[in-house]
Amino acid sequence: MNHQPHYILLPASPAFIALSLIVAFLLNLLPWGQWIGVPDFVALLLVFWSMHQPRKVGIGVAFFMGIMMDVHDAAVLGENALAYTLLSYFAIMIHRRVLWFPNGTQALHVFLLLLGTQLVQLIVRLFVGGNFPGWLYFAESAVAALLWPVVTWILLAPQRRAINRDDTRPL
Template identity: 75%
Template sequence: MTRPHYILLPVSPIFIGFSLLCAFLLNLLPWGGLTGVPDFVALVLVFWGIHQPRKVGIGVAFFMGLLMDVHDASRLGENALAYTLLSYFAIMMHRRVLWFPLMTQALHVLPLLLLTQSIQLLVRFLVNGNLPGWTYFIESPVSVALWPCVTWMLLAPQRRAVDRDHTRPI
């Protein structure tokens, strides 16, 4: 408990929408079938579900899932179901996760991302009977490796002081 705890400013709903839009646009990029490219929408949804559960909830996750379903041309509801459950579990454990340091938070996020991929895999298997190789699950550890960077970027606008007073430590 030697690290300082900063009081964060309230997050702007415009910034939340902008971060979700950027994550969606990153998912739209043609990665050329690269293995291990993270699902940026899932990563940003789990971040906001943990840090701002009242502003980004299950409805936003469902909407983003439908957008990803349309983009991926997958079964309508596959990503929506996975993102909805991801958001639910992130909201359910948000108080506990915030007490841990950043790397421990990343370890708490890993099962959520693996659950999201497992649900997507189960739906695909039930519909067409195909199972991808074991490299399908590399996406979640790559996303967990990006967790500290994503946390730093998305919390940066909240760390600035409204009025800079050099006599105050906060």
């Protein structure tokens, strides 16, 4: 039985959501593409916000972020947009069930979603004549899944604070 406290969360600020996606995009811009296992931060945050705030971050935001990543990566226009759109769709589709699980089980679901995203990107690259990057290409999904509990803790922290803090009430 899970004895962790369940917080009543405040609504997520649209400005905070936008700032987190901008920071994720900037992290993806850093020149560490040759390192093995560096996760796709935009995909990770799209999964997070699609699960936690599906009415604020959905398929349209995922498509826009995908186009931005396509331009940055000089990839086939629409490669990341297609992958992120499918990622957001499936994250929204399963968000009600997944959020009931503990973080470890959520991370397993996130791993499968991100692995599917990488498979879509790889299929598009191979279809247009790219080379197979090797099996270590999929390590970034595993690293992102390992980061899931940390990302969840960081991004939910601003929503956990009470509006009117009072020491006499338990909530």
